[in-house]
Amino acid sequence: MDKLLVSPSPHLHTKTSTKSLMRDVVIALLPAVVVSVLFYGWSELLILGVSVASCVLLEYVITRYLLKKPCSVGDFSAVVTGLLLALNLPSTTPWWIVFIGAVVAIGVAKMTFGGLGQNLFNPAIVGRVFLLISFPAQMTDWTRPQGFIGGGLDALSGATPLGLAKEGGVAAVEGLDYMDMLFYNIGGSAGELSAIALLIGFVYLLVRKVIRPYITLSILATVAVFSGIFWAIDPTTYTDPLFNLLTGGLLLGSIFMATDYVTSPMSNWGGVIFGVGIGIITMLIRYFGAYPEGVSFAILIMNSVVPLINKVCHAKKYGR
Amino acid sequence: MGKFQLITKGLIKENPTFVLLLGMCPTLATTTSAINGMSMGLATLFVLVLSNMAISLIAPYIPDKVRIPSYIVVIATFVTLLQFVMQAYVPDIYETLGLFIPLIVVNCIVLGRAEAFANKNGVVDSALDGIGIGLGFTLSLTVLGLVREILGSGSMFGWKFIEGDGILAFVLAPGAFLALGYLIVIFRKLTTK
Numbered sequence: 001m002d003k004l005l006v007s008p009s010p011h012l013h014t015k016t017s018t019k020s021l022m023r024d025v026v027i028a029l030l031p032a033v034v035v036s037v038l039f040y041g042w043s044e045l046l047i048l049g050v051s052v053a054s055c056v057l058l059e060y061v062i063t064r065y066l067l068k069k070p071c072s073v074g075d076f077s078a079v080v081t082g083l084l085l086a087l088n089l090p091s092t093t094p095w096w097i098v099f100i101g102a103v104v105a106i107g108v109a110k111m112t113f114g115g116l117g118q119n120l121f122n123p124a125i126v127g128r129v130f131l132l133i134s135f136p137a138q139m140t141d142w143t144r145p146q147g148f149i150g151g152g153l154d155a156l157s158g159a160t161p162l163g164l165a166k167e168g169g170v171a172a173v174e175g176l177d178y179m180d181m182l183f184y185n186i187g188g189s190a191g192e193l194s195a196i197a198l199l200i201g202f203v204y205l206l207v208r209k210v211i212r213p214y215i216t217l218s219i220l221a222t223v224a225v226f227s228g229i230f231w232a233i234d235p236t237t238y239t240d241p242l243f244n245l246l247t248g249g250l251l252l253g254s255i256f257m258a259t260d261y262v263t264s265p266m267s268n269w270g271g272v273i274f275g276v277g278i279g280i281i282t283m284l285i286r287y288f289g290a291y292p293e294g295v296s297f298a299i300l301i302m303n304s305v306v307p308l309i310n311k312v313c314h315a316k317k318y319g320r
Numbered sequence: 321m322g323k324f325q326l327i328t329k330g331l332i333k334e335n336p337t338f339v340l341l342l343g344m345c346p347t348l349a350t351t352t353s354a355i356n357g358m359s360m361g362l363a364t365l366f367v368l369v370l371s372n373m374a375i376s377l378i379a380p381y382i383p384d385k386v387r388i389p390s391y392i393v394v395i396a397t398f399v400t401l402l403q404f405v406m407q408a409y410v411p412d413i414y415e416t417l418g419l420f421i422p423l424i425v426v427n428c429i430v431l432g433r434a435e436a437f438a439n440k441n442g443v444v445d446s447a448l449d450g451i452g453i454g455l456g457f458t459l460s461l462t463v464l465g466l467v468r469e470i471l472g473s474g475s476m477f478g479w480k481f482i483e484g485d486g487i488l489a490f491v492l493a494p495g496a497f498l499a500l501g502y503l504i505v506i507f508r509k510l511t512t513k
Binding site: 100108112130133134135136 | 485487488489490492494498501
């Protein structure tokens with residue numbers, strides 16, 4: 001050090017970077033990934049591989065050749081998008097549908113808006129919703145492939161718990177065991193399999209201070225209160241709160257997708273408003289909508305009002 | 321401006337769909353296939369040419385305060401005429417386009433050309449302007465319809481080249497917005513060199 005460095009504040013720096021945050025999210029997703037591969041086997045591995053590989057490849061090709069910007073593949077965000085997209089798909093999805101989902105997620109939802117930090121909507125959810133309305137048959141085919149453990153015995157090819165509840169009301173899901181849902185769900189997208197695996201990821205993210213708990217907890221609380229009220233009024237028509245918390249993409253969505261930095265409000269109170277909105281829309285779709293599950297739609301809808309929430313909940317100026 | 325330019329400006333420089341972004345409602349709603357898009361464009365072309373001519377003729381006699389209602393009456397007359405003609409000769413297309421045929425009355429492009437061009441120019445020029453803008457609209461809708469049809473149903477002008485369905489979202493509303501957005505990007509890229 002032979003010269004004196006004079007620089008404007010801030011002088012404190014943290015080692016945290018986009019790359020380290022995204023790497024933590026990947027690590028937090030690992031339990032869910034492992035569980036899904038164990039129970040769904042090779043086909044799930046193929047989906048995960050195709051999804052992550054095509055997301056990374058598309059990001060590279062688009063930044064390098066179309067936008068001619070510095071390549072942003074190194075920050076792991078495409079890997080996170082790829083993993084989330086794969087975990088949001090049924091394990092029987094053909095690989096070319098996964099690829100189309102990756103094109104929409106990275107190409108349309110992320111890069112068209114200018115890349116990470118400028119996207120209005122969560123890329124993985126845009127990809128999933130696009131596939132859901134484009135390929136309704138393949139995207140709701142919950143046939144359970146042979147996994148490495150657990151499969152075979154209960155070769156369920158039926159609907160998800162939420163799908164059953166939509167079709168046949170509460171009576172159709174009475175026999176389901178909550179412990180099953182907690183450890184491995186009976187049907188659904190790969191990431192919806194095990195509530196425990198997702199919660200482990202949640203705790204890891206909290207401990208590493210990657211996300212703040214406000215959004216996730218307000219979503220879960222809203223869903224519990226909303227379904228609790230309806231269940232208390234009429235338990236024969238409406239499913240109970242615990243069922244609603246454990247089934248579908250609620251945990252995956254509220255932990256990993258609603259908390260996405262770019263597409264969620266900046267302040268804590270903003271996060272609470274955002275979460276309550278997601279919870280209410282989710283439950284409205286589940287109870288009264290045409291689709292059995294509404295988490296992804298709810299997150300997309302609330303994504304679009306994030307700029308308004310940020311306007312209402314900005315930080316107070318110091319001294320006022 | 322030469323007579324020929326009156327026609328060509330509607331295709332590229334003042335393309336109603338990709339540059340002026342007028343008439344978005346029929347653009348997004350009727351372009352589920354190339355045929356539908358083209359029919360909608362031709363229907364608008366028909367009304368546009370006739371109403372442009374009529375308005376350029378009667379414009380000097382219309383009091384300024386009531387000119388917009390008067391234009392609407394003129395346009396509505398031609399749209400009603402078009403409705404009867406389509407009902408008689410192409411009932412299938414009339415069924416498919418449905419409400420969007422009577423909605424040509426309030427189409428921004430038709431009213432816009434009446435207000436911005438026809439009431440200041442002669443009959444021949446107004447007719448040529450109507451043809452140019454109408455052709456631009458028809459071409460844009462056909463291209464948009466073709467893109468959505470290829471991606472959404474795997475066919476071109478009704479000729480199917482794959483088995484089964486395509487990417488259904490492109491036949492639905494979200495696909496209309498996506499396809500239009502990317503076509504505008506490509507159009508801008510090609511025309512502003």
